[in-house]
Amino acid sequence: MGDGDGWVVSASGERRWGRFGAAGLLLVDGGARRRASGHAGGRAVLLQLRAGWTHLGGTWGVPGGALDSHEDAVAGALREAHEETGLDPAAVEVLDERVTADLGTWRYTVVLARLRADAPVQRPHAATAESDEVRWVALAHVADLPLHPGLATTWPGLRRWAEADLPP
Template identity: 55%
Template sequence: MLHDGNGWVVDDRGQRHWGRFGAAGLLVVDRRGPGAPVVLLQHRAAWTADGGTWGIPGGARDSHEDAVAAALREAHEETGLPADAVRLLDDPYVDDRGGWSYTTVLAELVADVTLVVEQESEALGWVAVDEVDHRLLHRGFAGAWPVLRARLATSG
């Protein structure tokens, strides 16, 4: 059952997505600094789906996982972020595509962390919320960002 979610599926609109049981990602905000809040973004490696774009750490859900568990696992695998370094915020945001969905789990950083750039990433960065729109964003994340940004502003 380990990583049985890896694989492509087609949603009800005919669009192809990674994750046989859907996918999930972790949107982490850090409000601890003196400046504007920042979010953790991943610059996706060129060989990945939508490579070269910026998004959040995430990936395929396995059959035995809920979205929160998948998002925390993927964030750890892709950045080294430990689950105990974040506090979950609000309910996850589900982008339902009909037959496939991507769930974004919102979290707040509560401890200092050392991030690790691994093979699925070109880079990781803490980006000011107001600067996110200035990056070339992953299509799915770009579509969800306005809603996610508003939810971050009211959560906590």
Template identity: 50%
Template sequence: MSDSGVAYWGRYGAAGLLLRAPRPDGTPAVLLQHRALWSHQGGTWGLPGGARDSHETPEQTAVRESSEEAGLSAERLEVRATVVTAEVCGVDDTHWTYTTVVADAGELLDTVPNRESAELRWVAENEVADLPLHPGFAASWQRLRTAPATVPLARCDERRQRLPRTIQIEAGVFLWCTPGDADQAPSPLGRRISSLL
């Protein structure tokens, strides 16, 4: 419980999975959970996630919760980054955090919703803000979004196999990188992106 009396779910904090995958046109889609009406903030859209167990890292929590709530297999996910998107100081010197775990999948994975979900949907990243978002997710969405970046690569360059994907170029700054032709002009961040592939 916070100093202001607001309760937060998870004694050890909570975490959610922000999973991206390429759409047929190569642009990113985000897996969103339409929360069941009976749940906290029911009827809003957010990320699969939940309370951390005492022995878990945020990454482990997010992957476990995405398996429970969306039927996703950990082997199909590639964790790219973690971002603490909410922090609260509580009574008795407690400290609560919500960590967003940013991950990619190589394709739009099939999902299996559990009772906490009215629906699971892959949503084009540029359409996420059009939905009625969970307030906590809405507050952090702008800093979790990606900007598009094309990486000029030769057809035989093995790095093409690692794209498209999310890259964090600095704390809280994300790009959705797709392969381009070798003769394309590189983006201003081209060298930095290439070093991270």
């Protein structure tokens, strides 16, 4: 448990997890790396099904969580993705970051990344009790899932961002 774990209440009364904000990893793969490990081809993102006991459990989102006081969004997103999916941070090439929610006292940042071409094949999995499942989801099918409300609201823009920043 890090020093960032805890709820923040905004001036408008909204409760958000992460005393110092939160971040998530939008990890995109073009398909060749996943095909090598037996998965279907085509561009996809790594999503996590939040465990039923968690806040907004039963919804799909990007791996992520609360930032600790010493972390920036990239460090926090990579740490959380490793904790939740077993993904090796050294296998990730960070491309960009975008704040998708800013309540003044709390902000959520999405970190856009792709798998490094020279990294060993990654087999992400549900590595903690916080996840019921972790899987690659084709970009075209993400919106078909019951998404975490924050991802549902921002997905159209995040999808365009991922497609624009990741040539095939």
